[in-house]
Amino acid sequence: MKQKVFRNWYFLIVLGIVFLQLAVFLIAGESHTFIGVHDNLDIHITDYKLLKDNNAFFSQGKTIPLLGGIDRNFLLSEFYAYSWLYMILPNFAAYITGYFLKIFIALFSGILLGKDILGDKYKRYEWAVVLFSFIYGLLPLYPAFSFSFASLPLLVFIIRRLKNSGNKIYYLLAFLYPTLSYFTFFGPFILGYIFIYFIYLWVKEKKINIRIFTAMILMSVSYILIEYRLFALIFGSGQATIRDTMVIDDLSASEILHSIFNVFVNNIFHCEDLHRVVVLPLFVISFAAINLGHIKRKEYRQLCTDPFNLVFLFIVGNCIVYGLYNNHAVRTLFEKLVPPLKGWQFNRTIFFNPLLWYVEALIAMIRLSDHIASQESKKNRLSAILPFIPKALTIIVLLSVIGTQSLYNDFFNTCYVNTWEAFNGQKSETLSYGDFFSTDLFEKIKKDIDYKGEYSVAYGFHPAVLSYNEIATLDGCLSYYYQSYKDSFRNVIAPSLSESEEARNYYDDWGARAYIFSGSDYGIWNPARTVNVDDKRLLIDKSAFEQLNGKYVFSRIEISNEDEIGFKLIGEYSDANSPYTIWVYSL
Secondary structure: OHHHHHHOHHHHHHHHHHHHHHHHHHHHHHHHOOOOHHHHHOOHHHHHHHHHHOOOOOOOOOEEOOOOOEEHHHOOOOOOHHHHHHHHOOHHHHHHHHHHHHHHHHHHHHHHHHHHHHHHHHHHHHHHHHHHHHHHHHOOOOHHHHHHHHOHHHHHHHHHHHHHOOOHHHHHHHHHHHHOOOHHHHHHHHHHHHHHHHHHHHHHHOOOOHHHHHHHHHHHHHHHHHOHHHHHHHHHOOOOEHHHOOOOOOOOHHHHHHHHHHHHHHOOHHHOOOOOOOHHHHHHHHHHHHHHHHHHOOOOOHHHHOHHHHHHHHHHHHHHHHHHOOOHHHHHHHHHHOHHHOOOOHHHHHHHHHHHHHHHHHHHHHHHHHHHHHOOOOOOOOOOOOOHHHHHHHHHHHHHHHOOOOOOOHHHHHHHHHHHHHHHOOOOOOOOHHHHHOHHHHHHHHHHHOOOOOEEEEEOOOOHHHHHOOOOEOOEEOOOOEHHHHHHHHHHHHHHHHHOHHHHHHHHHOOOEEOOOOOOOOOOOOOOOOOOOOOOOOOOOHHHHHHOOEEEEEEOOOOOOHHHHOOEEEEEEEOOOOOOEEEEEEO
């Protein structure tokens, strides 16, 4: 029994790390868990809270008290598996549950795919498949769509099994798969790559592969059914959205090349896979060794067919698409070919690269293991330790993922900030989940001002904090809403935009963050424990604010020009468990 346990040492590592992380999050709780705010706490977690508070997950024609009152259809679909967590559990518990489920999905999917590809050889390489699947599950990728990332190996498994067996269960799985995915980030690309594979098989086998074609149709139908709200907005509303007016940079040829190189090395913050730390150097060495070996053995055809090189070409292709998105001519051609997708970011093929980078690392470790095994007859003093080198390198990759700071590396950030606070005996400027939302403080404020659902704005912090605390907002963050509201809200913030060119460009050229700007302190909403600003004016247009039925301003800054703009101070509020001091003003 003991021998069997130690033979499966890699599962012990997986279980040990999972239980360690679970213990950290359970002990830390909401008040000491540090979760990435940007495009996370300030959008998606709050959106799910809005849906739950308004009983709107499955509602039709419901108005959500965000951005002055928007159609429920603008928020996330109720048919995604990640959404189900927030229907059932409190938000913080749902988020942490999602964190561990995406690890399980990646691990389970990777093992299934590994067994399917390796067949009888699987047991020999099980340690590598298990550990790299686990590492992929640990990557600090975009949390709201973590199931989409984690389930990509499962998608490949389903397509492979359909091609090779045609078992009816895999048609069902193909149809259900989009519940783990997310259409606007992954759907069109997944369908596009399956279509390319379909064409490849057609050319290669000189016949239509009806199984792959059927899977493609089933998944397309599933995505449409799941995203029926989005398609209703795109094809049925007849109204322009902010996507129609968003301005994208038109980069020069040299800037595009720099963008391609940068994303090759670093990826982007939504899918910061940390491959640059260990995997990229490992890739460079492996690439040279594998291809020099082919050349030495005069295996020139292998240079084009080696799986390691094919995956590399896939990575490079995604990087090139990312760079070309910033070319006006390419983007315009795309928008003319598919007008409904104007403003849609077709450069999101880059989201496939985290999986591809770690597939490269897995292939490299398998090749290294095979090479060492082939040298067993050449006995020397290092023979006893050579088989451990691939395993040691894999552990180093694992540690590099756990131990590198990044926006969404919640485990690292939670351990680091709590350790820093313990050693320094003071609070960090970084806000915990509980700090950020400060529910006790806002309950106190709402009770004191007798809040009854009036529309409000936030100044000096993210309006998501108000939304999370069931305060209706004129401001907010959403990447897709009607242009007409963007224009109306612009009238409210026109005084600040006239003083700050940076804020004006940010809002007019993008507009997903309809926030109250400062005339001099850009990004005044950045979450931090202390707020230090010299300019304490609130620059908004009172008449435009009234026209949108606004009443309250919740501010982290004591406003210096309240009389001038026609607002009066209702009260100043603080709480021992909150980093905020909130001044509430009213018309």
